[in-house]
Amino acid sequence: MPPSARRGPYFCGIDAAMDVVTGKWKSLILWELHHHGTRRFAELRRGLPGVSEKMLVQHLREMEEDGLVHREVYREVPPKVEYSLTEHGTTLNAALAPLGAWGTDRMRRIGAEKIAIEALPSRR
Template sequence: MDVIGGKWKALILWELENYGVRRFGELRRGLPGVSEKMLIQQLRELEEDGIVTREVYREVPPRVEYQLTELGTALNRALEPLGDWGRDRIERIGANRVHPVTT
């Protein structure tokens, strides 16, 4: 749970799974509401856990790219049932708001 704990890690994994290699700014734009400090912290933790790689290109301006490792891809596959459960729950909640269940 430590590997994916927190509000942003699963969303970072999803972003990298769906869009592949991403630069820091692209990740930040893809995750509205995340602060720069929090995104840096979460990416560092994911890198330490071997879930993402960070590639630094010695250019001006510097370019840094993040992508999933094989372990990160496997983690995303393991999380798919949880994502399915969440989508089903959102649909049920939405349906209940349109047609409230009376008891």
């Protein structure tokens, strides 16, 4: 299935864009890869407290299908897999930046605080 053909037809560009970022974790995966660069699966999972392994795998597969994430498999023992943003993923991240700024402003207006990752319970 070609990228973005998963759903469609679309009403407008926002509809088409939301098709690839639907799901709680996709925008956070984009953010994590943008701010920390290439990551292995376990590093991504640690950087996204609360995501289940199943959900992370599902979102990464969908994002790879949509051309947002590149998955590099190294043929070694034990196997090594790394994820990085594609150029297409980088442009989506740039497009989401104003939305992030709007959300930060909203957090200030309503008195919401950022989640302190260190305060979250460990999954070990």
